[in-house]
Amino acid sequence: MSSRWKKVIAPVAVAAVLVALWHLLTYGAANEPAIAKTRFPTPWEVVLGFKHLLTTRPGEKAPQLVSSTVASVFRVMAGFNLAMLLGIPLGLLMGWYAGTYRALNPLVQLLRPISPIAWIPIAILMFKNDEPRSIFLIFVSTIFPITTAAAAAVQNIPQVYIRSAANFGCDGWSLFKKVVLPASLPQILTGLRLALGVGWIVIVAAEMIAVRSGLGRLIQDARDATGRLDLIVATMITIGAIGIGLDALVRRLENVDQIKWGYAKRG
Amino acid sequence: MRGAQKTFSEPGKPAIEVLSGVDLDVAEHEFVCLLGPSGCGKSTLLNMCAGFESIDGGTIAIDGEPVTGPDPRRVFVFQEYAIFPWMSVWDNIAFGLQGRSDAQRHEIARHYIELVGLEGFERAYPRELSGGMKQRVGVARALAVNPDILYMDEPFGALDSLTRLNLRSQLIQIWRREKKTILFVTHDIDEATQLGQRVVVMSARPARIKTIVDLSGLAYPRDIDSAEYIQARDRLFEEMGVSTRV
Numbered sequence: 001m002s003s004r005w006k007k008v009i010a011p012v013a014v015a016a017v018l019v020a021l022w023h024l025l026t027y028g029a030a031n032e033p034a035i036a037k038t039r040f041p042t043p044w045e046v047v048l049g050f051k052h053l054l055t056t057r058p059g060e061k062a063p064q065l066v067s068s069t070v071a072s073v074f075r076v077m078a079g080f081n082l083a084m085l086l087g088i089p090l091g092l093l094m095g096w097y098a099g100t101y102r103a104l105n106p107l108v109q110l111l112r113p114i115s116p117i118a119w120i121p122i123a124i125l126m127f128k129n130d131e132p133r134s135i136f137l138i139f140v141s142t143i144f145p146i147t148t149a150a151a152a153a154v155q156n157i158p159q160v161y162i163r164s165a166a167n168f169g170c171d172g173w174s175l176f177k178k179v180v181l182p183a184s185l186p187q188i189l190t191g192l193r194l195a196l197g198v199g200w201i202v203i204v205a206a207e208m209i210a211v212r213s214g215l216g217r218l219i220q221d222a223r224d225a226t227g228r229l230d231l232i233v234a235t236m237i238t239i240g241a242i243g244i245g246l247d248a249l250v251r252r253l254e255n256v257d258q259i260k261w262g263y264a265k266r267g
Numbered sequence: 268m269r270g271a272q273k274t275f276s277e278p279g280k281p282a283i284e285v286l287s288g289v290d291l292d293v294a295e296h297e298f299v300c301l302l303g304p305s306g307c308g309k310s311t312l313l314n315m316c317a318g319f320e321s322i323d324g325g326t327i328a329i330d331g332e333p334v335t336g337p338d339p340r341r342v343f344v345f346q347e348y349a350i351f352p353w354m355s356v357w358d359n360i361a362f363g364l365q366g367r368s369d370a371q372r373h374e375i376a377r378h379y380i381e382l383v384g385l386e387g388f389e390r391a392y393p394r395e396l397s398g399g400m401k402q403r404v405g406v407a408r409a410l411a412v413n414p415d416i417l418y419m420d421e422p423f424g425a426l427d428s429l430t431r432l433n434l435r436s437q438l439i440q441i442w443r444r445e446k447k448t449i450l451f452v453t454h455d456i457d458e459a460t461q462l463g464q465r466v467v468v469m470s471a472r473p474a475r476i477k478t479i480v481d482l483s484g485l486a487y488p489r490d491i492d493s494a495e496y497i498q499a500r501d502r503l504f505e506e507m508g509v510s511t512r513v
Contacts, residue, residue: 160349163319167337168363168412178362182353261352261394 079138091150149191186262
């Protein structure tokens, strides 16, 4: 059997078993109207839920699931990019200059463990509109892990690299561009992956509480308006799948020659 | 460079005395091995010569000029592979050639890639190379800037014994052709006997010079089966206080 098949066969088998189990556990109650509103949907009902969410309703430009996904992904990307733009340079500075680190690190470490959810009331009070609100929330939830990763990456650069560079008369901007930045990229990238994962988790919570559109809002609406668990489960599966997609996007960078060296070989 | 002089004297750091009053003169184009037990402070001494570590007492001078910091005229080859893993073999070897024209860089890099036998690997990245090849990149990168002095800190320490033997004979060939001054730190008695014109035997910490063994009588390439070689090696075993029987 080719190794390609080996990689696929186990997870597919597990998924098949789980879906079968799910079907067996939920199918029995499917015809009982008395508990129909609160019972868990069968796999097939979730498929129908997807169909419902992917049907364009009159008066709308795109199906709900598509427009909600676009809204959520856009907010995460906007907030995450802003956080990278500020967090990476800040982290690099903190990693390189001990004084900057001493001055700023306590602040970063104080803000980092605050749950992004705790920022939601502030976001609601500070921003009237959905977009700035959610972008702000993603920004505050991703900038601290990014900054911390970038600072740690620079601090962990093996001394021999810096000494070698110094030996060849490489300093200033050239040292940064040719040695410090490339030496810290793999670890920064790992930080970005983690931060993007956090951002994707936070956007759903933010939209459920503070925003009037997006995947989080779709779940909340399914609960409030229709009470349809099939739509909720379908949306949750979508959230998981997009999460994998976003992670895969960042992981593609790990295969670039200038970055690949920083990761142990994977089987 | 004429009659390069170095004088060390190191009265010691406040906490741990790593080197105590080391005096040594090294001549131009000389190959000198610093031999001592692991952790004795010989690497520290080499790092001070290179300007990576401060000198806390006494002076280290090259051509009468005190060492104040790293300088491309004196290049360090590290035990760990200090070549940059994010750069190709070519870019690593050309790293020290920033100020030169593209044509010059190209010519020099090509020359040293050939010298260390890495033709065909120019576009390869360090992770695709064996340990011995990586260290050859390190040596080529150092030679490319045409330094007067090479500081080598157990450069072959992490390699298997066959590769080590091979690289030592290549190093001797390169040294004789390129006329460099080499200061080579090792804890391997055979390595010191094979390489050095003089072997400086250091004591355990705090390091001082126990004795200097002159091997300039042994012609290169050295025959490691010859009676003279074995005699010289046994002398070093004795100076190191190690038995020649296992």
